[in-house]
Amino acid sequence: xxxxxxxxxxxxxxxxxxxxxxxxxxxxxxxxxxxxxxxxxxxxxxxxxxxxxxxxxxxxxxxxxxxxxxxxxxxxxxxxxxxxxxxxxxxxxxxxxxxxxxxxxxxxxxxxxxxxxxxxxxxxxxxxxxxxxxxxxxxxxxxxxxxxxxxxxxxxxxxxxxxxxxxxxxxxxxxxxxxxxxxxxxxxxxxxxxxxxxxxxxxxxxxxxxxxxxxxxxxxxxxxxxxxxxxxxxxxxxxxxxxxxxxxxxxxxxxxxxxxxxxxxxxxxxxxxxxxxxxxxxxxxxxxxxxxxxxxxxxxxxxxxxxxxxxxxxxxxx
Amino acid sequence: xxxxxxxxxxxxxxxxxxxxxxxxxxxxxxxxxxxxxxxxxxxxxxxxxxxxxxxxxxxxxxxxxxxxxxxxxxxxxxxxxxxxxxxxxxxxxxxxxxxxxxxxxxxxxxxxxxxxxxxxxxxxxxxxxxxxxxxxxxxxxxxxxxxxxxxxxxxxxxxxxxxxxxxxxxxxxxxxxxxxxxxxxxxxxxxxxxxxxxxxxxxxxxxxxxxxxxxxxxxxxxxxxxxxxxxxxxxxxxxxxxxxxxxxxxxxxxxxxxxxxxxxxxxxxxxxxxxxxxxxxxxxxxxxxxxxxxxxxxxxxxxxxxxxxxxxxxxxxxxxxxxxxxx
Numbered sequence: 001x002x003x004x005x006x007x008x009x010x011x012x013x014x015x016x017x018x019x020x021x022x023x024x025x026x027x028x029x030x031x032x033x034x035x036x037x038x039x040x041x042x043x044x045x046x047x048x049x050x051x052x053x054x055x056x057x058x059x060x061x062x063x064x065x066x067x068x069x070x071x072x073x074x075x076x077x078x079x080x081x082x083x084x085x086x087x088x089x090x091x092x093x094x095x096x097x098x099x100x101x102x103x104x105x106x107x108x109x110x111x112x113x114x115x116x117x118x119x120x121x122x123x124x125x126x127x128x129x130x131x132x133x134x135x136x137x138x139x140x141x142x143x144x145x146x147x148x149x150x151x152x153x154x155x156x157x158x159x160x161x162x163x164x165x166x167x168x169x170x171x172x173x174x175x176x177x178x179x180x181x182x183x184x185x186x187x188x189x190x191x192x193x194x195x196x197x198x199x200x201x202x203x204x205x206x207x208x209x210x211x212x213x214x215x216x217x218x219x220x221x222x223x224x225x226x227x228x229x230x231x232x233x234x235x236x237x238x239x240x241x242x243x244x245x246x247x248x249x250x251x252x253x254x255x256x257x258x259x260x261x262x263x264x265x266x267x268x269x270x271x272x273x274x275x276x277x278x279x280x281x282x283x284x285x286x287x288x289x290x291x292x293x294x295x296x297x298x299x300x301x302x303x304x305x306x307x308x309x310x311x312x313x314x315x316x317x318x
Numbered sequence: 319x320x321x322x323x324x325x326x327x328x329x330x331x332x333x334x335x336x337x338x339x340x341x342x343x344x345x346x347x348x349x350x351x352x353x354x355x356x357x358x359x360x361x362x363x364x365x366x367x368x369x370x371x372x373x374x375x376x377x378x379x380x381x382x383x384x385x386x387x388x389x390x391x392x393x394x395x396x397x398x399x400x401x402x403x404x405x406x407x408x409x410x411x412x413x414x415x416x417x418x419x420x421x422x423x424x425x426x427x428x429x430x431x432x433x434x435x436x437x438x439x440x441x442x443x444x445x446x447x448x449x450x451x452x453x454x455x456x457x458x459x460x461x462x463x464x465x466x467x468x469x470x471x472x473x474x475x476x477x478x479x480x481x482x483x484x485x486x487x488x489x490x491x492x493x494x495x496x497x498x499x500x501x502x503x504x505x506x507x508x509x510x511x512x513x514x515x516x517x518x519x520x521x522x523x524x525x526x527x528x529x530x531x532x533x534x535x536x537x538x539x540x541x542x543x544x545x546x547x548x549x550x551x552x553x554x555x556x557x558x559x560x561x562x563x564x565x566x567x568x569x570x571x572x573x574x575x576x577x578x579x580x581x582x583x584x585x586x587x588x589x590x591x592x593x594x595x596x597x598x599x600x601x602x603x604x605x606x607x608x609x610x611x612x613x614x615x616x617x618x619x620x621x622x623x624x625x626x627x628x629x630x631x632x633x634x635x636x637x638x639x640x641x642x643x644x645x
Contacts, residue, residue, distance in 0.1 A: 027539075027540050027542070027543060028540060030540070030542050030543075031540035031541055031542040031543070033542075034541075034542035034545070035434060035541070035542070037426065038426055038427075038429055038430040038433075038434045039430065039434065039435075040426075041423060041426040041427040041430050042427060042430045042431070042435060042439060042443045044423070045427060045443055045446055045447065045450075045512075046442065046443060046446055048509070049446045049449060049450065052453075052461065055461070055465070101351075102351045102354065103351075105347060105348045105350075105351035105352075106348065106351040106352035106354070106355070107352075108348045108351075109345075109348035109349050109351060109352035109353075110352055112348075113345055113348060113349065114352070119353070122356055123352050123353060123355060123356060125359075125632070125636075126355040126356045126358065126359040127355055128632045128635070129359050129628070129629060129632050130355060130358060130359060130362075132563075132566045132570075132628040132629075132631055132632050133362065133570070133625065133628050134569070134570025134571070134572065134597060134624050134628060135570065135572065136570070136572035136597050136600055136601060136621070136624075137362075137366065137570070137621045137624050137625055137628075138362075140366065140369075140600070140604070140618070140621050141361075141362050141365060141366060143604075144365050144366075144369060145361070145365060148609060165358045168354070168355060168358070169355060172351075172352065172355070197342075197344075197345075198342075198344040198345075201344070222452045223452070225454075226452065226453070226454025226455075226456075226457070227454065228454065228455065228456050228573055229455065229572040229573050229597075229601070232601065232604075232605070233604055233605070237605070267454050267456045268456075270456045270457070270460060271456050271459075271573055271577075274456075274459070274460060274463060274577060275577075283464075286460055287460075287464075290456070290457045290460050293454055293456075293457055294453065294457060297449060297452035297453055297454070298449065300452065301445070301448055301449055301452055305445075
């Protein structure tokens, strides 16, 4: 629509259309130039993303293999990243285990209960404040609260708790948006049938909001998976060892299943390697790890879209 | 429950029951979940403020020393000085240059997406931006180390000087020795905040009523004149909000900046020079210091400064938006 208006203006060259007494020919030239520049920004972003993906595809060539993913790190050879990759997945699961229920419940309050009052605006302020606090400061908060005050030391649990409180605002906001998107008529209909407010939320609103909620969970997961600054001083940056997955004793720090052990994740491992790594294969390992991180980001992003679309189709068709 | 009268039911339709009316367990549970964020903020502010003040309270370092530019935290050295000015100035300058690069690009991109792009182009560029958001900061830092830093040091290694025959040298810009520099940090940051500024500005442009566009175009203006004289002024509070949010993200970013900035605690003077920031120094030193020693207390003071910056930006965004609501 804007396009037709512009071309009509340039075609007729009628009375001076300028706002500030500009010559008509110049303003049309400026318009053309602006259009080219604005298209340029879009092309720039696509080229940059393409270049980054291509760069890591090439850098990972010959590094990423099944053994790179499944082997323990090694000083002598290329080795693998299995323990840190496991820690990333483990930390993600542990964080989401806490953040998803609390975030969705908080979202329910903000969407279904919160009135226009001081408490609500205090919660909104807190939501914005936590989102804007630098991740490294959240990491320091985790350090002083969990590591120093609770004497937990560097543990996966401390890291997961710090990650949880860092990502709670995002999870809450995405849940709130998903719940608000449910049409008001559905609530009215349920309440008119005599259902209580909670019955309405549980049996009507929540099921209808599932596609949005799942998208929110996946987007939050993507952010948790790549986070490193929060974890440096909470779950530790120690050198990962060999993990014995047969050890199922949750209280034993040697067990990879235990939350009470230091857990260096893939992102933290990249940071550690580039800052102090001296091994001959350092660059290849970091390239390979970064390529895996990038592909996980792509998977989380596409996953969020795909799952959201599939769920919407399935739930609305049923 | 079964005894609910019609009147009761109508009441529950109208509004959520207030706290005192009855014990509503689900309501209390979801309220606790939401209100936990208030608790987190209070604890976070409390702990960081308390730790951040230890440098003054426990170690007796005067405020004037903290505002000096000499950083000599090693307790074995003869004159221990905790001047935080290089870090504060580094954060401010690195962030400022990042915003100078990123703001025109991001606002242009937002305008492209909202005013120019056909549907198919938007359907490609918007998902691409979402992927940018998801790329972890260590990966940006690694790209900086492997591509940007070598590029800067190879391309602009020598001083850029302009000499005139009689007058002599009139201009000299120092070259990049290693490539680890203020500019490298700003460039990495400018790409990292691009999605933030773009998406918030995009929302601001989308929120402008269509009548403003059609009215302007009907007067015979070109699209660019409409953008420049109608849309940008109308969306200015939203664009400002976007820039403030981008600033917050840039000032708080730790690992990517630390990896390319050079980590040299000097006052920033040239963009080719290695400098440092608050976040970089915390990242580097926190693990090497002992809890309770003055050196670490100075790091906590740095994190308090960061916290003040971020809380101030939240308040600033609120003020900007309140003014928009009022006007």
